[in-house]
Amino acid sequence: MDDALGPPEKMAERREELTPMMTQYFELCTQYNDSLVLFQVGDFYEAFCAAAETVARRCEVTLTKREDSTGKYAMAGIPIDNAESYVERLLEAGYRVAVADQVQDPEEATGVVDRAVTRILTPGTLTEDELLDGERNNYVGALTADETYGLAVLDVSTGDFYATSVDSESAVADELSRFDPAEAILGPGATAAQLPDRCTVSTFDEDAFAQQRSTEHVEQYFGSADRLLPTTAEVRACGALLAYAEYVRGGEDGTLDYLNHLTRYDPQEYMLLDAVALRSLELFERRTVHGRENATLAAVIDETASALGRRTLDDWLRRPLIDRDEIATRHDAVGEFRDDVATRENVHDELRDVYDIERLISRIARGRANARDLRSLAETLDVIPQLADHLDGADCEKLKSLRERLDPLSEIRSLIDDAIQADPAREITEGDILKPSFDEELAQLRETERDGKDWIDDLEASERERTGIDSLKVGHNTVHGYYIEVTDANLDRVPEDYERRQTLKNAERYYTPELKEREDQILRAEQRADQLEYELFSSVRQQVADQSERIQAVAETFAELDVLVAFGTVAAEHDYTRPVVGYPPASDKQVTVDGIHIEDGRHPVVERTETSFVPNETVLDSTDRVAVVTGPNMSGKSTYMRQVALISILAQAGSFVPASDARLQIIDRIFTRVGASDDIAGGRSTFMVEMTELADILDAATEQSLVLLDEVGRGTSTADGFAIAQAVTECIHDEVGALTLFATHHHDLTAVADELDGAYNLYFRTRQDDDGVHFEHAIERGVADASYGVEVAATAGVDARVVDRAREILRGTDGRNIPSWDTTASDTEAAVLSEQKTNGSRRGVESEQPLSHDSGPADTELLREVQQTLAEADIATMTPLDAMNVLANLKRQVGDAGRQPSEQTE
Incomplete structure (x- = not known):
């Protein structure tokens, strides 16, 4: 289409030719040059010129043309009544949207109707219910780089505001992963590389990060900045974030009066779950596209009744507690709700009538709430007396405290009841809203x-x-x-x-x-x-807005009650038990729990999605800190490791756990190296990603950490992979001291575990008969006898020709392409023959000369004899001396076969 004016930024060249309306549009585009301006014309929001082409393409609306004295130019519009659905598409495409509304009655206008930008919509500052996920907070962040890194995150829709500081770039990424901000602004020295992948970076005036200006902003809302925030980096991050929030979402006076509480926290107050752990453990999102819906930890324990509760549940899972006493107070409340069915159900029923008053009070304070919103607030406050009655007989201190925090807000309820009609009109300027x-x-x-x-x-x-x-x-x-x-x-x-x-x-x-x-x-x-x-x-x-702090406090109380009731419901309905976390009950608190001891532990998600689940025990403590887990594919190794981590997370979040008994030390951080992934855009292979994650683990893990490793070293050659796996095992055992579960198909590693004082072997039982391989999913101490990879391939539906050929190669019965000892012909063979490589060295990897791939009939016969010897050896019952004798005989056979005839004669 012929665009006579060109893009809005080019209109300046012909400004004197523009009509009054287009002049107004041009001025707004110039003022908000970082945003796509939607300009109200009657019942539509219009965009013109190049912006119109963007709106038409992204929103899939018709691109038309407008003609006036300046010529023809592109025009595209979206209906105001359904604007949110179109705006959402623009935000997802990475645009900021400035909404220019008519701020003058057209009947009173003598010329062009006055218009002004009333709100700027960005991914992290949304407040519209239609654009928000009611179950998740929507954070915008700010990051500064000073002597330390200062970071702040704010949910403009609820008023939740957090700040902290950290010392390294990796710690920045770890902390931001707790909140998963949708958008961030960056101060001088900060880079986008420190942000989560899905976080949109928005530009903003760098002057907002200046120390004096940011200090004034913080003190305008919260009083003394020095008292609240100990570092200049945090002050700068918070001040700039407040300025940005005012710029895009300020109320009628440009401020955000409902922001009345800034939480400064220490990262050490919570268990750290970085982005890798959150993804690997599937706390909130499935890693597999074709997985069952809602098969995440958050989904299976979500018995909350309100949006307030669902967001708080999300927060508790992202930030499990470290403080043992606070964990215990949550467990007390969960236990009381689990045992008292009537109270639990009554409180749950009352909370179902609770409106999302956290987000409502932000609209009220910004002058954007209508009369129906106030009625919803009053109906929510009406449940407070009933909730207080249901909690009147509570025994534990946590529930007593929550009951006391149920501020009745009687004057607010009375004000709304006296003023607002029972079913008021939606519009607030056309009457029929007040009694x-x-x-x-x-x-x-x-x-x-x-x-x-x-x-x-x-x-x-x-x-x-x-x-x-x-x-x-x-x-x-x-x-x-x-x-x-x-x-x-x-x-x-x-x-x-x-x-x-x-x-x-x-x-x-x-x-x-x-x-x-x-x-x-x-x-x-x-x-x-x-x-x-x-x-x-x-x-x-406004009178209601003046009480926003009290209303937000009640909202927090509702939310806590909702999550505790949800935990009690899950515990009662799914046979969860109260864990002992940190120290035994009734102790002097000087005695601490050593490690992780779980009896009949279950995976909280898998047990809900499978018809049957086999519980297993876990023991990781100062005596046995590292467990090497072997077993066939599909036997349950990954599920087992994840269940241990999820039980720890649930326990420290305040929930009961799926086990018959659990005694757990406080875990400061969970590290996961589970599953394959790559970073093609970043130029990193699967193996490079694995090694990067491994480096982070070895650098940051402590004796209070839980480490899950699955098939470390799989992305390279067998020799390199085993060498890395062994070195990692030794480093964690000797230097790091973290509680570790290491699942592996490097069966050589089981011999290493046997020789480390604080390590031991676990395996998943499997039996094989004429009907195939049967996975019993039960874990025991010891070493698995095989991986049954070919059988798993057959079960997965791999072509029978491939499966049969694989079996021939594995048995070495075709006389060619027989694998050398450096490849895993069979896990059983590799586990034993690897002893020949060690040659008496506990941690060496010196290899004997392997049999040639071009072996003749004699070598084939030798291999059959070795296989026969191994098949007849009862590894599970033989003594170490018996095993050494078998290995010595095998070595002698192989050595004799490898000598030249002249040598044999001699």
Whole structure:
């Protein structure tokens, strides 16, 4: 399309030629040059020129053209009534959207209608319910780089505001992963590389990060910055974030008055779950595209009744506690709810009627709430007395405290009940929102309006009787007001006091002086009443906003109760038990739990999605800190490791756990190296990603950490992979000291574990019969006898020709392509033959000369003899001396076969 004006930024060249409306549009585009401006024209938001092409393409709407004195140019619009769905597409595409509304009544405008940008929509600062996920917080972050890194995150829709500082770039990424911000602004020195992958980076005035300016911003909202925030980096991050939030989402006066609480926290106060752990453990999202819906930890324990509770559940899982006493207080409350069915169900039922008042109070404070929102708030506050009654007999201190925090807010409830109609109109400027009894003047105006309309209602009957015209009608329209309509056939009977108002095709419309007087009275009363209602409503709304801090405190209480009830429900319905975390009950608290001891542990997600689940025990402590886990593919190694981590997370979040007994030390961080992934865009292979994650683990893990390793070293050659796996095992055992589960198919590693004082072997039982391989999913101490990879391939539906050929190669029965000892011909063979490589060295990897791939009949026969010997060896029952004798004989056989004939003769 011929775009006569070009992009909005090019309009300046022809500014003198623009129409008044396009001049207004151009000025707004210039002022908000970092955003896509949506410009209200009647019932649509329009975009012009190049912006129109963007809107048409992203929103899939028709691209039209507008023509005026300057020429033709592109134009695209979206309906205001359904704008959110289109705006969402623009935000997902990475645009910021500036909404320019008409701020003047078109009937009062003498020229072009005044317009102004009333809100800027960005991914991290949304407050519209239609654009938000009610179950998740929506954070915007700010990052500064000083002597330390300062970071702040704010949910503009709820007022949740957090700040902290860390010392390294990796710690920045770890902390931000807790909150998963949708958007961030960066101060000088900060880079986007430190942000989560899905976080949109927005530009903002760097001056907002200046120390003096940011300090003033913080103190405007929260008082002394020095008292709240110990580092200049945190002050700068918080101040800049407040400035940004005001810029994009400020209220009628440009401020965010409902922001009344800034939480400064120490990262050490919570278990750290970085982005890798959150993804690997599937706390909130499935890693596999075709996995079962809702098969995440958050989904299976979500028995919350409200949006407040669901967001708090998310927060508790992202930030499990470290403080043992606080964990215990949550467990006390969960236990009481689990055992007291009536109280649990009554509290849950009350919380189902709780509206999302965290987000509501932000709209109220910004002057964007309507009368229905206030009614929703009142209905929510109505549940407080009932909740207090249900908690009246609570025994534990946590529930007693929550009950005391249930501020009844009686004056707010009474104010709303007295002022707002039970079913108010949605619009707040057109009346029908307040009870007339709320204000004497309003009552008089509505009475005048009502009396006038009653008189008009009676006018039709009285005029029919006076004129004798049975078809006479009294009506009203917005253009001509009230009228008396008479058909042409009855015009000869029209009284002399009728004055013509409008001529129709087959009728005439009239008014009388008395009707005109009544109409003026009604309109004056109605207009003044509507205006007065809006003024009174705004006053009521402001009085409610003034109590935002109290309302937010009640919202937090609702949310905590909701999660504790949910935990109690899950514990009761799914046989969860109370864990001992940190120290035994009734102890002097000087005795701490050593390691992780779980009996009959279950995976909280898998047990819900499978018809049967085999519980297993876990022991990791100062005696046995590293467990090397072997077993066939599909036997349950990954599930087992993840279940240990999830049980620890649930316990420290305050939940009971899926086990018959659990005694757990405090875990400061969970590290996971589970599953394959790559970073193609970043130029990193699967193996490089694995090694990077491994480096992070070895650098940051402590004795209080839990480490899960799955198939470390798989992405390279067998020799390199085993060498890395062994070195990692030794480093964690000797240097790091973390509690570790290491699942591996490097069966050589089981021999290493046997020789490390703080390590031991675990394996998953499997049996094989004529019907195939059967996975029992039960774990025991010891070493698995095989991986059954070929059998798993067959089960997965791999072509029978491939499976049969693989079995031939594995058995070495075809006389060619027999694998050398450096490849895993069979896990059983590799586990034993690897001893030949060690050659007496506990941690060496010196290899004997392997059999050639071009082995002849003699070598093939030798291999069969070795296989026969191994098959007859009862590894599970033989003593170490017996095993050494078997290995010595095998070595002698192989050595004899490898000598030249002359050597054998000698």
